Amino acid sequence: MPLSHHDQVHLLQDILVNHLEDCCGSVSECEQLGRLVKSLLVNQSVAPEMQPLLENIYAYCQTGKNTADLDNHINAHQEELSQWVGQINNYSI
Template structure:
């Protein structure tokens, strides 16, 4: 049995919060974020504004996965990470 939409959003928020707080992460976390977002985007009942946020986060994860330094990539996105967590909170 897979995670519910609520659990997926909570997990996504936890990963982004960890990236923001620790200024570090892993390629595996970026891959997990991509899988979560793909699953969430398959839900046709998802709020349109949240979809836009998820698309931005997906792009962040893709670039992080291929970045020479994941820590530098996360550091460059600190402001966005904070905003994304706040945005996700406003939709959940």
């Protein structure tokens, strides 16, 4: 059974919170973030105002999965991660 867009957003937020709180992550998490974002970008039920946020998260995860030091990448984006988690909380999708 596929995840609803609400479930996808919650999963997206959970992974971002883990990166924010743990200051580390895995390539597979970055890949999963990318898949979630791509799915949400084409979903008509997602608020159009979320598109820039989702695009920023997509760029973050694409860079992260290709970096030699993922933990450093995550640490360098702590401020953005915090903002993104807050923005996701503000959207009612």
